[in-house]
Amino acid sequence: xxxxxxxxxxxxxxxxxxxxxxxxxxxxxxxxxxxxxxxxxxxxxxxxxxxxxxxxxxxxxxxxxxxxxxxxxxxxxxxxxxxxxxxxxxxxxxxxxxxxxxxxxxxxxxxxxxxxxxxxxxxxxxxxxxxxxxxxxxxxxxxxxxxxxxxxxxxxxxx
Numbered sequence: 830x831x832x833x834x835x836x837x838x839x840x841x842x843x844x845x846x847x848x849x850x851x852x853x854x855x856x857x858x859x860x861x862x863x864x865x866x867x868x869x870x871x872x873x874x875x876x877x878x879x880x881x882x883x884x885x886x887x888x889x890x891x892x893x894x895x896x897x898x899x900x901x902x903x904x905x906x907x908x909x910x911x912x913x914x915x916x917x918x919x920x921x922x923x924x925x926x927x928x929x930x931x932x933x934x935x936x937x938x939x940x941x942x943x944x945x946x947x948x949x950x951x952x953x954x955x956x957x958x959x960x961x962x963x964x965x966x967x968x969x970x971x972x973x974x975x976x977x978x979x980x981x982x983x984x985x986x987x988x
Contacts, residue, residue: 834987897941
């Protein structure tokens with residue numbers, strides 16, 4: 830088992846709470862829209878860190894996931910399930926949503942510059958997290974879907 834401890838962090842529900850009651854027309858002002866999951870395991874919610882079930886309603890919206898004063902500042906599309914709660918994984922816990930995906934793990938310095946990146950099977954994610962955190966300069970990480978490139982969640986070093 831890896832020795833570096835970590836905690837995976839979901840996007841807090843309150844960030845998108847105001848949007849969850851908006852109509853389709855109102856959401857167009859934010860370049861967002863409601864969608865319906867076409868299949869299980871294909872629409873990962875970034876708040877609950879759970880896959881939506883087929884037929885479930887989700888908000889598709891752009892999220893500024895790396896708000897840094899660096900060239901690596903970035904935003905991208907995410908899904909938020911209509912009726913979800915913010916996930917709070919335990920220390921060293923990897924949510925099931927990440928286990929079945931091919932992921933891109935990106936390690937960042939305190940000033941927001943990317944220091945390392947690797948593609949990893951979700952089933953081995955904790956080992957790659959630990960590998961990147963072996964470098965003291967890596968202060969936090971972001972997990973993206975490797976194929977689509979969409980942000981999933983952040984990872985904080987513990988201790």
